[in-house]
Amino acid sequence: MAPNELYQYSTLNALMEDVYHDGIPVSAVSKSGNHGLGTFKDMDGEMVIIDSTVYQMQAGGTIAEADPNTPVPFVQTTNFSPTITKEVPSISKDGLTAALDELAPKAKNHFISVRMDGVFDTVTARTVAKKTPEQKGRSLAENQVVKTWHGVKGTLIGFRSPEFSQGLSVAGSHIHLISEDRKMGGHVLDFQAHNIKLQIAVIKNMHLELPENDEFAAAKLVQTDEDIKAVEG
Numbered sequence: 001m002a003p004n005e006l007y008q009y010s011t012l013n014a015l016m017e018d019v020y021h022d023g024i025p026v027s028a029v030s031k032s033g034n035h036g037l038g039t040f041k042d043m044d045g046e047m048v049i050i051d052s053t054v055y056q057m058q059a060g061g062t063i064a065e066a067d068p069n070t071p072v073p074f075v076q077t078t079n080f081s082p083t084i085t086k087e088v089p090s091i092s093k094d095g096l097t098a099a100l101d102e103l104a105p106k107a108k109n110h111f112i113s114v115r116m117d118g119v120f121d122t123v124t125a126r127t128v129a130k131k132t133p134e135q136k137g138r139s140l141a142e143n144q145v146v147k148t149w150h151g152v153k154g155t156l157i158g159f160r161s162p163e164f165s166q167g168l169s170v171a172g173s174h175i176h177l178i179s180e181d182r183k184m185g186g187h188v189l190d191f192q193a194h195n196i197k198l199q200i201a202v203i204k205n206m207h208l209e210l211p212e213n214d215e216f217a218a219a220k221l222v223q224t225d226e227d228i229k230a231v232e233g
């Protein structure tokens with residue numbers, strides 16, 4: 001993939017319809033980009049791709065480099081080459097949208113790749129727990145571990161997706177945390193930080209690869225905004 005193009009495998013609403021038993025291997029994800037996020041077969045934790053390394057962050061607290069053979073049912077990656085870098089004195093999750101609007105005022109209808117490095121005063125993140133066969137996607141809220149940390153040195157990695165992409169992606173900011181010591185991380189629900197290095201790139205090309213399996217073929221892919229917000233926060 002050329003720099004600052006989005007690669008995506010499957011769709012967010014497919015994941016919500018339990019299309020997570022199969023996917024492309026981690027080895028293919030590694031080749032698709034150096035920056036990104038996703039999940040693993042059976043929703044076994046959160047994925048973050050930082051500087052070309054794919055990490056699996058499991059609900060039990062284990063964080064490790066992902067096995068190259070593990071199937072990935074949903075992922076978004078890019079070959080991140082930041083075009084705008086700014087030292088931000090103070091930023092929160094809610095303030096991120098305003099900061100992106102200011103830095104990239106013509107990108108409301110584009111995807112934006114986002115990276116923030118620094119010390120996070122507080123950060124709350126969740127990690128999904130591996131699904132049993134009886135569980136459905138919408139029980140995700142009951143099947144996750146949420147933790148809040150203070151003074152975490154680390155990196156937030158993710159994307160802001162345009163409103164029109166809700167369902168295909170998660171409209172708005174979707175970011176994952178990994179600490180510098182690789183001991184903490186997850187899907188970010190909230191954060192507050194100061195003196196952060198914010199790097200972004202506007203994305204105007206995407207490559208969407210759709211699963212070729214029976215689950216995806218049978219899935220009914222219509223969710224409301226509320227359905228997705230309830231799951232993805």
Ligand SMILES: [Zn+2]
Pocket residue numbers: 037046174175176187188
């Ligand atoms: Zn996430």
